Amino acid sequence: MSDHVHIENLSKVFDTRKGRFVALRDVNLSVREGEFVSIIGHSGCGKSTLLNIIAGLNEATSGILLCGGREIAGPGPDRAVVFQNHSLLPWMSCFENVYLAVERVFGKEERKTDLKRRTHAALDIVGLAHAAHKLPREISGGMKQRVGIARALSMQPKVLLLDEPLGALDALTRTHLQDELLRIVAASGCTTIMVTHDVDEAVLLSDRVVMMTHGPGATIGAVVHVDLPRPRLRLGLANDRDYHARRTALLEFLYERQGVAGGEAA
Amino acid sequence: MGVAKIDKAWKQAVAREHPVKRPLEDGGRVSRKAMEMDPPKPRSRLARIVMAALRFGIPPLLGFALLVLVWMLMAEHSGVPGPVKTWESALKVFAHPFYDNGPNDQGIGWNVLRSLSRIAIGFGMATAAGIPLGFLIGRFAFLSRMCKPIISLLRPVSPLAWLPIGLYVFKAAQPAAIWVIFISSIWPMIINTATGVTRVPQDYLNVARVLKLSEWKVFTKILFPAVLPYMMTGMRLSMGIAWLVIVAAEMLTGGVGIGFWIWDEWNNLNIAHIIIAIFVVGIVGFLLDEVLLMAAKRFDYDGSGS
Numbered sequence: 001m002s003d004h005v006h007i008e009n010l011s012k013v014f015d016t017r018k019g020r021f022v023a024l025r026d027v028n029l030s031v032r033e034g035e036f037v038s039i040i041g042h043s044g045c046g047k048s049t050l051l052n053i054i055a056g057l058n059e060a061t062s063g064i065l066l067c068g069g070r071e072i073a074g075p076g077p078d079r080a081v082v083f084q085n086h087s088l089l090p091w092m093s094c095f096e097n098v099y100l101a102v103e104r105v106f107g108k109e110e111r112k113t114d115l116k117r118r119t120h121a122a123l124d125i126v127g128l129a130h131a132a133h134k135l136p137r138e139i140s141g142g143m144k145q146r147v148g149i150a151r152a153l154s155m156q157p158k159v160l161l162l163d164e165p166l167g168a169l170d171a172l173t174r175t176h177l178q179d180e181l182l183r184i185v186a187a188s189g190c191t192t193i194m195v196t197h198d199v200d201e202a203v204l205l206s207d208r209v210v211m212m213t214h215g216p217g218a219t220i221g222a223v224v225h226v227d228l229p230r231p232r233l234r235l236g237l238a239n240d241r242d243y244h245a246r247r248t249a250l251l252e253f254l255y256e257r258q259g260v261a262g263g264e265a266a
Numbered sequence: 267m268g269v270a271k272i273d274k275a276w277k278q279a280v281a282r283e284h285p286v287k288r289p290l291e292d293g294g295r296v297s298r299k300a301m302e303m304d305p306p307k308p309r310s311r312l313a314r315i316v317m318a319a320l321r322f323g324i325p326p327l328l329g330f331a332l333l334v335l336v337w338m339l340m341a342e343h344s345g346v347p348g349p350v351k352t353w354e355s356a357l358k359v360f361a362h363p364f365y366d367n368g369p370n371d372q373g374i375g376w377n378v379l380r381s382l383s384r385i386a387i388g389f390g391m392a393t394a395a396g397i398p399l400g401f402l403i404g405r406f407a408f409l410s411r412m413c414k415p416i417i418s419l420l421r422p423v424s425p426l427a428w429l430p431i432g433l434y435v436f437k438a439a440q441p442a443a444i445w446v447i448f449i450s451s452i453w454p455m456i457i458n459t460a461t462g463v464t465r466v467p468q469d470y471l472n473v474a475r476v477l478k479l480s481e482w483k484v485f486t487k488i489l490f491p492a493v494l495p496y497m498m499t500g501m502r503l504s505m506g507i508a509w510l511v512i513v514a515a516e517m518l519t520g521g522v523g524i525g526f527w528i529w530d531e532w533n534n535l536n537i538a539h540i541i542i543a544i545f546v547v548g549i550v551g552f553l554l555d556e557v558l559l560m561a562a563k564r565f566d567y568d569g570s571g572s
């Protein structure tokens with residue numbers, strides 16, 4: 001399979017009031033078509049920054065950035081983003097939030113009834129058909145995040161970018177949505193890059209886990225291949241030795257080599 | 267360091283950074299159960315209504331009683347008509363609010379309506395000009411830098427200082443009064459709209475960028491609804507200024523209007539009517555603000571009131 005997303009010698013420098021702040025340096029990453037890659041690292045190391053650069057929302061200071069063989073020049077609907085804080089528009093119902101995306105991507109070729117059907121289908125996938133008419137403030141945090149995922153999926157993107165999509169949820173909702181995500185991504189087959197801080201989540205969902213070092217000047221410290229067979233089932237993995245070996249590798253990197261610093265970095 | 271220990275430390279660190287939020291559905295269920303266990307009894311509800319009346323009804327009444335008392339005391343020593351005399355006079359005034367004995371002698375209803383129509387025109391024109399201008403200033407930094415000094419310079423100018431200019435240019439009282447309303451009430455709408463545009467959350471704009479929405483869609487679906495609450499605040503401030511200014515402007519320009527009415531009653535030395543007018547001005551201003559406040563509440567997306 002071919003490289004779908006290709007990053008070479010990427011660096012990102014922010015101009016701040018206190019001078020230049022090097023957030024990322026020497027980042028090299030290639031993601032194959034259909035691959036699921038997780039980015040994990042301590043808070044503030046630059047995960048969101050990296051994801052936003054791939055999305056085209058942020059500009060890299062230097063380096064090569066390709067998506068599907070073409071240079072990434074800005075954001076576009078071929079790279080759908082699920083934002084860290086869901087970013088639903090509060091004046092639109094769940095349906096309208098998703099419809100806005102559907103209309104933009106398919107509005108030229110398809111009739112209104114088809115667009116509506118697509119919207120309903122996307123909400124159905126995340127199990128929110130019953131909440132379509134509700135406003136974002138009327139639904140729970142988990143439901144909001146699911147609408148955000150539905151909005152991204154409805155665009156049938158080539159690349160799905162997820163920034164801690166389940167970060168703000170309670171443990172129960174999170175496990176449930178992880179299973180959903182596992183199913184949805186397998187069905188859609190799109191290339192997926194997900195930022196997370198959850199070791200289990202990373203191992204469960206990914207083909208590869210990319211671990212980032214501390215900022216400033218963060219870069220990719222190590223990569224763990226998760227070649228567990230799919231479909232993966234949470235319960236089956238609980239006692240799986242391979243699974244635990246990957247998990248341990250991640251934890252060791254994050255703690256022994258990078259130190260327990262999550263709190264102070266935030 | 268053992269893996270189990272590491273694991274625990276990691277989970278703790280994560281929990282510290284990302285405090286777990288309880289899902290809403292859960293909270294809803296809990297409170298519903300609590301209500302089932304303790305249904306509100308009719309008597310306790312009555313008691314609660316009485317308590318609410320005591321807490322929210324009594325203080326304002328007490329305040330008004332105090333006002334009337336001070337008014338009575340002052341009336342006794344200054345010759346200004348007291349509450350009783352004013353009340354009797356008010357009954358006469360409001361018995362025929364819409365009489366019409368020619369241009370200089372009309373009922374208080376006509377006067378208030380004429381003032382309101384002036385405001386409607388002046389305020390309407392200020393809205394029509396101020397809000398688009400605010401959007402442009404908020405959207406383009408260059409325009410903002412260009413206009414900010416001018417706004418800072420002109421905004422603090424006393425509204426009545428604009429009146430002679432209006433009189434000179436329009437050669438008539440009516441458009442001059444409207445001009446004063448326009449020029450003094452336009453600033454809060456420009457400033458608040460522009461502020462609102464610069465405060466549109468980056469997240470919403472990122473959604474627009476990922477979707478590559480057209481400029482028109484960005485405006486109608488994101489910018490406009492996001493700025494609406496700021497616009498409403500600007501309009502409320504402007505309306506307050508407009509209503510303050512109209513009384514003063516009409517005193518100077520004449521014609522029919524509540525401000526002119528006050529001046530006319532002053533020339534007649536009818537102080538009771540002036541006091542009545544003060545109450546009318548206060549009540550109408552309050553109602554105008556309430557109407558805009560109600561409109562503003564409809565666009566409070568995150569709050570519970572809708």
Ligand SMILES: Nc1ncnc2c1ncn2[C@@H]1O[C@H](COP(=O)(O)OP(=O)(O)OP(=O)(O)O)[C@@H](O)[C@H]1O
Nearest residue numbers: 014016021023042043044045046047048049050215
């Ligand atoms: N616009 C900006 N200007 C200056 N510095 C920035 C900017 N955005 C991010 N940074 C800095 O870049 C670093 C990386 O930020 P980023 O948001 O990517 O972290 P993160 O890994 O996503 O953290 P978290 O897990 O808490 O979301 C941080 O030190 C942050 O302070």
Ligand SMILES: [Mg+2]
Nearest residue numbers: 047048049084
């Ligand atoms: Mg982040």
